[in-house]
Structure formats: structure tokens, C-alpha cells
Amino acid sequence: MTALKDLAKKYFDAFSARDISGVGGALAANVTLRDWEISKQGIDDVLAATAAIFASCRTIDVVVTALYEESGSVLAELEISFDGGEPLRVLDVLEFDDVGLISSIRAFKG
Numbered sequence: 001m002t003a004l005k006d007l008a009k010k011y012f013d014a015f016s017a018r019d020i021s022g023v024g025g026a027l028a029a030n031v032t033l034r035d036w037e038i039s040k041q042g043i044d045d046v047l048a049a050t051a052a053i054f055a056s057c058r059t060i061d062v063v064v065t066a067l068y069e070e071s072g073s074v075l076a077e078l079e080i081s082f083d084g085g086e087p088l089r090v091l092d093v094l095e096f097d098d099v100g101l102i103s104s105i106r107a108f109k110g
Helices: 003-016 020-025 043-055
Strands: 027-034 039-041 060-070 073-082 088-096 102-109
Touching (some): 003 020, 003 060, 003 073, 003 088, 027 043, 039 043
Parallel strands (some): 027 102
Antiparallel strands (some): 027 039, 060 073
């Protein structure tokens, strides 16, 4: 596995463990987050949105079904279950900065 894929996997592991510190450690200060419901900019707003997700459930299970890397970005096909419910299929596009921190997260359903 490449270094960026390893970093992406660590981020997803932290998210699945509901480890806000681990998630924060993977993000650049100027990170952006966009999904089908929200758009946030800056680490404080992105972590607040992540904390709200963590507060909305007891368990999160993130299964990475495929990882692809291209030019400083990792695309991840995911199955995410909240509280043991039906998995939500998601495609995450993670862009990394020069020091290996996530500078952009774009998430798409399907």
C-alpha cells in the first residue's frame, strides 16, 4: 500500500473509532469538507461537523472496499454503518497536502 493510501486508512480507522483527536491529526488547518448535506472550511468547522456525526450515533463501522490513488489524491469506496444499520455506500475523494495532511474531503453517496 502506498503512503497516501496508508494515511487515508488511518483517517478512516480514526473515524470508525469515533476518535476526534485522530481525525483532527489527519487534517490540514485549511481543510475543506463537502458532502451531500454540508460544506465546511477550516479544521474547527470540519471537526465540529465530525463531532456532530459522532454525537448522533453510538457506533460507526467504516469498511473500505477499494482505494485508488492518483496525483496526491485518494479515492475510497466505503460502506458506512451507523449503529449497526444498513450500510451507506459512499465515495470519498481525499486530497493531501505536501506534508501528508488531508486538505480536502469530498463525499458522494452511491
